[in-house]
Amino acid sequence: MSQPTMSFTPEQITTLFIDAARNGETDLVTQFLDAGMPADCTNNQGYTPLIVATYNEQLDTARLLLERGADPNGVDAKGATALSGVAFKGFEPIARLLLEHGAKVDHPNHAGRTPLMFAIMFGRQAMARFLLDHGANPDLRDAEGLSARDLAHRQGLGSLFEAKAPNP
Template sequence: MTEMMPAGSFSSEQITALFIDAARLGDTEMLTRFLDAGMVVDAQDSRGYTALIVAAYNGVLPATALLLERGADPDMQDAKGATALSGVAFKGHLAVAELLISANAKLDIPSHLGRTPLMFAVMFGRQDMVRLLLSHGADPNQRDAEGLSVRDIAESHGQSHLFTSDTVIPL
């Protein structure tokens, strides 16, 4: 496709989409080429996705590592307020979560619905992720936009075994 198009004929939206697709596919060589050519590492598409958010969500550890090494902000939020760690918590990619946490990703950034990565991990039964987030200090007392606590979410999703009285049980 690029061979048939004259240089400079791609819009910035198309270039950003190609960059984000390279992250989705884990194409670290292409990501490196984009970045070396001056691509903004935190460029966002119309949904607010960044290459880091997409690489992390898809569990692509090498691309996630490269983007973080090249300065990607682990706390960027998409149009719904989700961060890379939110998507990773939802999907259960532990190694990617550990990498994001080691890059100082904030653990408790809420989405526009007030949901934190810990809430997503509980909602989708990602018990190992729950353990990991709690071990790094995620706040189990936050409430979402509906006023639901992590405990309330756990109970409504059949995960009440994560709690006894007011204490979160490390699994």
């Protein structure tokens, strides 16, 4: 009697790959990449392995994906980049990694919202400062005409934009 063979659809293989990235299974992600899986493949929601890994705070997996050619500016179905998700979550070490690999600090999603806007909207003050220190523009406007500066003032976080006093 012969052994049954397992076969997976391309969609199932992509799901397994993205799940491995989500769970930080770096060895498994390496095996998928070594087998020829594209680092920037997407699932039915437009998520890439990098977007999913970064959103779930999988630093080592994100580093591997970037080193193996993942686009730091790849977008999901809503136009959000990995940096947008990291800004919303407040994961500064991953934001630093993304910027070191060429992520655009002001990349807007389809609604015109930038990573800085997400950091401010979700009260991630340390992340907002980090993004500002790395060149984020607080005056870009989203589809509703609001800037990160406007959002900060609405939430009582206007101090984010006050000039820092020089150290004596």
